Amino acid sequence: MKQSLxxxxxxxxxxxxxxxxxxxxxxxSLESNTPFVITNHPFxxxxxxxxxxxxxxxxxxxxxxxxxxxxxxxxxxxxxxxPQITEGTVLNSNNTATTFLRAALKDKTPxxxxxxxxxxxxxxxxxxxxxxxxxxxFLVPLISGTTMLSVAEETLKDxxxxxxxxxxxxxxxxxxYSELDSDGDGMSDEWEIAVFGDTQTAEATSDYDSDGYSDxxxxxxxxxxxxxxxxxxxxxEAKNAPGGSxxxxxxxxxxxxYLLLLFD
Ligand SMILES: [Ca+2]
Ligand SMILES: [Ca+2]
Ligand SMILES: [Ca+2]
Ligand SMILES: [Ca+2]
Numbered sequence: 297m298k299q300s301l302x303x304x305x306x307x308x309x310x311x312x313x314x315x316x317x318x319x320x321x322x323x324x325s326l327e328s329n330t331p332f333v334i335t336n337h338p339f340x341x342x343x344x345x346x347x348x349x350x351x352x353x354x355x356x357x358x359x360x361x362x363x364x365x366x367x368x369x370x371x372x373x374x375x376x377x378x379p380q381i382t383e384g385t386v387l388n389s390n391n392t393a394t395t396f397l398r399a400a401l402k403d404k405t406p407x408x409x410x411x412x413x414x415x416x417x418x419x420x421x422x423x424x425x426x427x428x429x430x431x432x433x434f435l436v437p438l439i440s441g442t443t444m445l446s447v448a449e450e451t452l453k454d455x456x457x458x459x460x461x462x463x464x465x466x467x468x469x470x471x472x473y474s475e476l477d478s479d480g481d482g483m484s485d486e487w488e489i490a491v492f493g494d495t496q497t498a499e500a501t502s503d504y505d506s507d508g509y510s511d512x513x514x515x516x517x518x519x520x521x522x523x524x525x526x527x528x529x530x531x532x533e534a535k536n537a538p539g540g541s542x543x544x545x546x547x548x549x550x551x552x553x554y555l556l557l558l559f560d
Pocket of ligand 1: 483485
């Protein structure tokens with residue numbers, strides 16, 4: 297009796313393992329388009345999906361601290377918030393399929409954004425291997441510090457409206473610097489202090505790492521979510537590849553003409 301129970305149990309485990317390994321899995325993560333954000337300056341949060349088969353729909357609640365962040369409103373003239381969201385080319389297969397995208401504040405109250413996005417009609421789902429951006433959500437930071445965004449009620453559905461199991465959802469921690477710029481050089485003082493330890497080292501035209509991008513330009517490129525021509529994030533303390541936005545080639549030292557004449 298005991299022996300048969302053990303066999304049954306082992307078979308159950310084996311079946312479970314087989315079932316689990318046969319189900320498609322995936323990863324859904326939130327990523328900011330910039331390494332840091334600035335108070336009162338909208339930024340976008342990318343919803344990135346990878347390793348998912350037959351994806352037909354996606355739904356989740358975005359949970360955020362409404363004292364730190366607010367959802368960018370498409371229509372500020374009305375009382376209701378109309379979240380600004382742009383759709384990626386994943387579910388609509390490069391604009392060839394009809395999709396429905398709905399987003400609203402839960403109970404019309406800041407703190408939770410309800411998001412639903414699905415294909416429409418008798419279509420198969422989408423297979424995704426490498427990470428792709430399925431949508432961008434726009435938010436505005438209100439106060440400086442670190443703020444966390446997480447997901448709840450999350451689900452991915454396949455074309456049979458089954459839940460795609462074993463999907464890992466990742467939230468994000470954001471660094472927010474105050475827009476306060478007391479020395480008027482265009483750069484957030486809090487950012488200057490975080491990078492250089494003071495507000496004097498970086499000025500409007502200084503170039504701390506002598507890479508042809510001024511500190512101000514590196515700051516702008518970071519805020520715009522740009523990468524240098526080698527694909528690296530801008531770093532005011534490390535040389536970036538030449539040729540990106542605002543790159544100024546260093547002029548070589550020219551030997552004064554009178555010195556040439558002296559040795560003529
Ligand atoms: Ca400043
Ligand atoms: Ca400064
Ligand atoms: Ca530089
Ligand atoms: Ca640099």
